[in-house]
Amino acid sequence: MSALVVTELAEHIAVIRINRPESSNAINSEVMDRLSHALDQAAVNADVRAVILTGTGDRSFAAGGDLKEFHQSLRTPDDVYKKWSDMRDILYRIATFPKPVIAGVNGAARGGGGELAVACHFRVASSAATIGFVQVKLGISPGWGGAALLARTIGYQPALRLILTGKVITAEEAKQIGLVDEVAQPDRFWEAVWKFARELADNSPAAVQSILHIMRQSRNLRLEEAMDLESRLCASLWNSDEHQTAIGKFLIGKH
Incomplete structure (x- = not known):
């Protein structure tokens, strides 16, 4: 079967x-x-x-x-x-x-x-x-x-x-x-x-997971709370390997 x-x-x-x-x-x-x-x-x-x-x-x-x-x-x-x-x-x-x-x-x-x-x-x-x-x-x-x-x-x-x-x-x-x-x-x-x-x-798994969380939670939060959650989750990703690698490539491309 x-x-x-x-x-x-x-x-x-x-x-x-x-x-x-x-x-x-x-x-x-x-x-x-x-x-x-x-x-x-x-x-x-x-x-x-x-x-x-x-x-x-x-x-x-x-x-x-x-x-x-x-x-x-x-x-x-x-x-x-x-x-x-x-x-x-x-x-x-x-x-x-x-x-x-x-x-x-x-x-x-x-x-x-x-x-x-x-x-x-x-x-x-x-x-x-x-x-x-x-x-x-x-x-x-x-x-x-x-x-x-x-x-x-x-x-x-x-x-x-x-x-x-x-x-x-x-x-x-x-x-x-x-x-x-x-x-x-x-x-x-x-x-x-x-x-x-x-x-x-193709995108950063951690960033995708954070975005899914933001979009889901924002339906149930006051605007101020939802915006604060965005800031906190973005900050939590700042030192991630994915961000550091991506920003490094971006900055190199600017020169």
Whole structure:
């Protein structure tokens, strides 16, 4: 049996791939466990500077939760809450990950798949991909934290409309509302994802981590506090090897 989550590492980039193409990369309990483990490994591996999260094949990024499994195993609201809390914790870890996480939206992202994509810091999509928060069509609401993440990403009103209508939108439509950062033709999709990740991985890991922290915390701080945090984090990097090397090259270039 093939691994349900596959991780590959090259050029300081970890590619974490949900590997259930026969089930549209639907997320079941084992995928949750494997995905959690893969994130643990990427977080502590100093060689990893950026992460790409994607699905196997070109048809589906992730179809959301495996409804067949969950409707057999989750009998009560308490069962659902406990299981959804596990996945919510994974999405929170992605949203607060200390390294950039790019969703490579290779195909359809539906329901929880949309929630997983919006948890990532960036999204690069194939022009053939579609995204839909379709839970309302099934008589439920998003349950993994995706509604809160979507509102923080594209704004309250556009998020409300997408979630309440369950509308499935194209990659280009998603880009227009700020849900997707880049769109590429299917035959250039992986090249575009890799280029995006490389631009992030080429920078100082410590500086990138500080910037991610600043941007995340600034949402919850008063302006004065957020600006002070910026100053403190920048100061903490002043004597780092990366800064000293970069500033040395800059000064030499001035002569």
